[in-house]
Amino acid sequence: MDGYKVDPIAKNENKQDETKRKTVLVVDDEPDIRESVKMILEINGLNVITAVDGDDCLNKANEYKPDLILLDIMMPGLPVTEVVKKISNIKIAFMSVVRISDARKRGLCTQGNIVDFFQKPFNVTDLIERVELILNE
Amino acid sequence: MEGIKGLEKKKINIKNILFSKINRKLTLLFIIVGLIAPSLSIFYFYNVAVSSIPETISVEQSVLLRTVALMIIILIAINTGVIGFFVSKSISKPIKELYSATRQVEKGNYDIELKIKSNDEISELRNAFNRTTTTLGKLEMERKEIDTAKSEFLSITSHELRSPMTPLKAQLQMLGEGYFGKLSKKQKESLGIVVRNADRLDNIIVDFLEISRIEAARLKFNFRETNIVETIKETTRFMEGFAKEKNIELVVDISELPIIEVDPDRVTQVLRNLINNAIKFSNENSKIEINAYTKDQYIWFSVRDYGVGLTYENQLRIFEPFYQVECASRRRHGGTGLGLAICRGIVESQKGKIWVESKYGAGSKFCFTVPLSPVRKIEPIKVLFSKKGTIERKIRDEFKTILGPLGIGEFDELRNKNALGKDDLFEYINSLANLHILTDNLGNEFKNKINKIFGDEKEEFKGDKDMSELNFKDEVVKRN
Numbered sequence: 001m002d003g004y005k006v007d008p009i010a011k012n013e014n015k016q017d018e019t020k021r022k023t024v025l026v027v028d029d030e031p032d033i034r035e036s037v038k039m040i041l042e043i044n045g046l047n048v049i050t051a052v053d054g055d056d057c058l059n060k061a062n063e064y065k066p067d068l069i070l071l072d073i074m075m076p077g078l079p080v081t082e083v084v085k086k087i088s089n090i091k092i093a094f095m096s097v098v099r100i101s102d103a104r105k106r107g108l109c110t111q112g113n114i115v116d117f118f119q120k121p122f123n124v125t126d127l128i129e130r131v132e133l134i135l136n137e
Numbered sequence: 138m139e140g141i142k143g144l145e146k147k148k149i150n151i152k153n154i155l156f157s158k159i160n161r162k163l164t165l166l167f168i169i170v171g172l173i174a175p176s177l178s179i180f181y182f183y184n185v186a187v188s189s190i191p192e193t194i195s196v197e198q199s200v201l202l203r204t205v206a207l208m209i210i211i212l213i214a215i216n217t218g219v220i221g222f223f224v225s226k227s228i229s230k231p232i233k234e235l236y237s238a239t240r241q242v243e244k245g246n247y248d249i250e251l252k253i254k255s256n257d258e259i260s261e262l263r264n265a266f267n268r269t270t271t272t273l274g275k276l277e278m279e280r281k282e283i284d285t286a287k288s289e290f291l292s293i294t295s296h297e298l299r300s301p302m303t304p305l306k307a308q309l310q311m312l313g314e315g316y317f318g319k320l321s322k323k324q325k326e327s328l329g330i331v332v333r334n335a336d337r338l339d340n341i342i343v344d345f346l347e348i349s350r351i352e353a354a355r356l357k358f359n360f361r362e363t364n365i366v367e368t369i370k371e372t373t374r375f376m377e378g379f380a381k382e383k384n385i386e387l388v389v390d391i392s393e394l395p396i397i398e399v400d401p402d403r404v405t406q407v408l409r410n411l412i413n414n415a416i417k418f419s420n421e422n423s424k425i426e427i428n429a430y431t432k433d434q435y436i437w438f439s440v441r442d443y444g445v446g447l448t449y450e451n452q453l454r455i456f457e458p459f460y461q462v463e464c465a466s467r468r469r470h471g472g473t474g475l476g477l478a479i480c481r482g483i484v485e486s487q488k489g490k491i492w493v494e495s496k497y498g499a500g501s502k503f504c505f506t507v508p509l510s511p512v513r514k515i516e517p518i519k520v521l522f523s524k525k526g527t528i529e530r531k532i533r534d535e536f537k538t539i540l541g542p543l544g545i546g547e548f549d550e551l552r553n554k555n556a557l558g559k560d561d562l563f564e565y566i567n568s569l570a571n572l573h574i575l576t577d578n579l580g581n582e583f584k585n586k587i588n589k590i591f592g593d594e595k596e597e598f599k600g601d602k603d604m605s606e607l608n609f610k611d612e613v614v615k616r617n
Contacts, residue, residue, distance in 0.1 A: 030300065030303075030304070032301075032303075032304035033303055033304050033307075035304070036303075036304045036307040036308055036311075037307070039311065039316070040307065040311060040316075043311075043316050097299055097300070097303075101359055102357065105359075120302075120303045121302045121303040121305075121306040121307065121339065122303070122307070123310065124307055124310040124311055124314065125310075125314070
């Protein structure tokens with residue numbers, strides 16, 4: 001075992017240039033999930049910032065202008081419907097235990113910038129592939 | 138007021154109001170008793186008077202005497218009749234009110250309160266009744282509260298249990314895919330075991346969440362217009378992959394099925410579960426038959442396998458949560474043991490029925506019904522208890538009712554021989570009929586009651602037509 005230093009396996013490093021690195025904003029109230037998703041995305045050559053709830057998400061989105069927001073649905077504080085209303089120019093993909101049919105029922109998937117839905121617990125490879133697909137569109 | 142309001146609004150029948158059975162009896166009694174003394178004395182007086190009066194009494198006078206005597210008797214009769222009526226009414230009215238109120242309690246309405254205004258034993262009875270219903274009402278409320286609390290707790294806990302799964306599985310996957318460096322062979326093996334069990338745990342939690350939703354009536358359905366034939370075909374195609382592993386043929390035989398409003402994902406869920414079980418318990422190179430037809434406002438599905446079948450004990454308990462039939466292949470296939478309990482919850486939430494017909498050694502047929510129109514008001518379904526005890530108790534009661542006190546001894550004997558399955562019971566009843574211990578009518582009634590206990594009211598017994606033949610012996614299994 002090579003120890004715990006994050007040794008980036010050259011998955012997609014050759015595709016990313018420092019200047020062209022895309023940024024993903026990961027929003028989840030659970031620290032372990034933020035950390036895990038951050039690990040996965042960074043190892044695959046993406047720039048990651050995190051937010052802990054709806055308000056934090058809006059602030060960070062304004063500040064960093066990410067290319068994609070991975071947004072949890074069940075979070076304390078500002079309801080996710082409000083968050084989505086205030087962000088219309090950045091791609092958003094939901095990441096939640098809530099099922100997509102229920103999310104649709106709650107009217108969460110109508111806005112044009114909602115591009116995908118990841119069901120938790122997600123598959124790591126699946127997440128990466130779909131995120132890259134979204135970012136390269 | 139409450140008591141009067143609680144009275145059933147029966148058809149206003151003059152006869153009923155005036156002459157209840159008690160009324161009639163007592164009034165008649167009063168009249169008879171009230172008439173005896175005066176009648177005797179008038180009779181005596183009449184005879185004495187007539188005999189002691191000189192012969193010169195005119196016809197008119199004797200007629201007058203007779204008329205007066207008759208009038209007196211009639212008046213006394215009317216008098217005692219009227220008094221008797223009101224007296225007996227003062228007893229029969231409170232009894233009728235008590236009867237009506239008790240019927241309400243029987244139906245589960247514990248808010249009944251009697252307002253009998255007398256100052257005697259009847260009012261004591263009224264007080265005792267009111268106290269009893271108050272207590273019953275309190276107990277019922279407590280029970281409901283506990284039930285709600287239990288369901289809420291179950292669902293909150295399950296949700297909390299689900300959350301850690303995400304980072305857990307993500308990290309394990311990253312480890313396994315070498316995100317943190319190459320793994321040695323032993324590390325890979327160890328990781329494999331951890332991942333497998335994390336998946337198992339996740340499955341149990343997901344199933345558990347379903348069960349808690351079923352119990353709390355929080356099951357979610359997405360009803361939409363569905364071509365059921367397509368749904369069945371899709372499901373079968375999906376399961377064919379697994380069936381091929383044991384070289385099992387999935388045979389679909391469905392007649393014309395209407396397009397109905399239903400949640401196809403749920404139908405698929407139940408079908409997949411049943412087919413999965415059928416595959417698990419079938420031998421290699423056999424077949425599984427999937428049927429569906431419309432009948433009585435429902436679509437009747439069945440999944441028939443030619444595998445090992447189920448013993449009586451298993452048939453009763455198989456829908457219990459975590460109950461799994463003991464067999465060698467179970468270890469290999471795993472499963473949470475919650476599948477059938479969840480199927481039952483889904484089916485019964487839509488007011489359908491799910492059951493199994495089976496003969497040990499010959500295979501099983503799992504059946505369930507889906508209504509043509511969806512049930513939108515979901516009620517809580519109790520899946521977390523065993524029906525075995527209830528069913529045995531009911532069978533025992535039937536034995537006692539039909540065979541008298543000796544029936545209990547017979548029941549115990551059958552239970553010791555583990556012969557309380559439906560087939561065994563029918564055999565037993567038939568033997569009694571053959572020995573002329575039971576008449577044919579009584580025998581059929583017995584069988585109908587047994588059917589009802591096992592949940593098959595649809596099969597009625599009339600005369601010689603015995604429709605419970607499962608025909609398992611006659612099936613010829615096609616082998617490839």
